[in-house]
Amino acid sequence: MGERRYVENHLNTSDIAFFAAQKAIENSQVNQEELDYIIVGHNYGDVKHNSPQSDNVPSLGTRVKHLLKIKNPNCVAYDLMFGCPGWVESMITAHAYIKSGMAKKCLVIGAEALSRVVDQHDRDSMIYSDGAGATIVEATDDDDSSGxxxxxxxxxxxxxxxxxxxxxxxxxxxxxxxxxxxxxxxxxxxxxxxxxxxxxxxxxxxxxxxxxxxxxxxxxxxxxxxxxxxxxxxxxxxxxxxxxxxxxxxxxxxxxxxxxxxxxxxxxxxxxxxxxxxxxxxxxxxxxxxxxxxxxxxxxxxx
Structure with a gap:
């Protein structure tokens, strides 16, 4: 492996989740106040630089919603812990909400700062890195078989x-x-x-x-x-x-x-x-x- 990415010391998982969310909202051109759900897939919460403790309260979903400055209380934000498949499972969850009629627009995020929980003396840890990705899952009336x-x-x-x-x-x-x-x-x-x-x-x-x-x-x-x-x-x-x-x-x-x-x-x-x-x-x-x-x-x- 030639490279990997670590977050800067002042940033946490919820921060890079927010950055990804901003880009997804901008690219999709949705009104963020119309989001029904914000689902954040992660596993270790916010672990501050040089801290031995994980911080999961409030949820990362709540923190992202706060950073986005979404006022709508009907936009429900929560976390999903499912190991590395967390973003894929969050997508499946968002799809279920939309298919059932419970939601029309969902923000799905996968974010992790593994650099905060790796053992620098463990060779297995060399593969781990930090990153965040987000997408908008939206109901559509288009009959083009996409999705x-x-x-x-x-x-x-x-x-x-x-x-x-x-x-x-x-x-x-x-x-x-x-x-x-x-x-x-x-x-x-x-x-x-x-x-x-x-x-x-x-x-x-x-x-x-x-x-x-x-x-x-x-x-x-x-x-x-x-x-x-x-x-x-x-x-x-x-x-x-x-x-x-x-x-x-x-x-x-x-x-x-x-x-x-x-x-x-x-x-x-x-x-x-x-x-x-x-x-x-x-x-x-x-x-x-x-x-x-x-x-x-x-x-x-x-x-």
Whole structure:
């Protein structure tokens, strides 16, 4: 991995979530006072620089709404903790609100500052980074078949609940009580390869879209080797080889920013900021993720 991004010392997760929210609202040109829900996917809350404690009260959703200066009390703001798949699951939740008629406009954010919870003495921590992505999910009267086509979620917790956990530093000379994000890397790798391709297939089959029409797969940027193995197994389930360029990757420059990897990756491709990668109106894409829980989810979406 060549690069990764860390927030500046004076910023917290809720701040970068706010920055992403501002851009999403500006790009969509919606009236922010008409938002029905603000859903923030994250896992560690606001952890101030050099602080051992996470701050989750009030919720990050409430903090983002406050920073946006939204006055409407009917705009409900809350957080969703679902591991790295948190943004994808928040999108599924927003879609459910809209499909049921409970909402017309939702702001969905994925934000994390993993730099505040990593053990600098743990080699596994080198992949972690900070980031935020946001989108507006809106009901539409357009009959162009765009939007959600199918989704799939699952939680494996019988044996897998503690594959990702908080633990002591690898530096035995440290005597503080601070805990850091830890993981059983090999167990997660094997779990992902065994379960994520099957979930992706179930989601695609549910959509009724042939795999040959799938333009891009935006997968959580957890580990390049693991993601490549997942996509290979996914296409193998259809007796195919993965097409070249079907899975854009940013982990080499942006690292693993947990819930933020999928929305930031999609944004880069959508706006033509990744060389050799593009999508157009009408293209069918998939969002997929795996993370602490262990949770898995996927969405088939028409741009």
């Amino acid at each position: 959600f086509l199918a989704h799939k979620s699952a939680t494996y917790s019988y044996d897998e609940a503690h594959f990702i956990y908080f633990g002591e530093s690898n530096n035995q000379e440290l005597s503080d009580a601070r805990r850091y994000i830890k993981m059983y890397g090999r167990k997660i790798y094997n779990f992902a390869l065994s379960n994520v391709p099957e979930a992706m297939k179930a989601c695609l089959d549910k959509s009724g879209i042939p795999i040959t029409e799938l333009k891009k797969v935006f997968i959580h940027q957890a580990n390049e080797k693991m993601d490549e193995a997942i996509i290979e197994r996914f296409y193998k389930l259809y007796s195919m080889q993965a097409p070249k360029g079907v899975m854009p990757m940013t982990i080499n420059k942006l690292g693993n920013s947990s819930v933020a990897t999928v929305p930031t990756l999609y944004d880069l491709v959508l706006h033509g900021k990744m060389e050799g990668q593009s999508i157009s109106k009408g293209d069918v894409v998939m969002f997929a993720s795996v993370g602490a829980g262990m949770n898995i989810n996927a969405i088939v979406y028409r741009v």
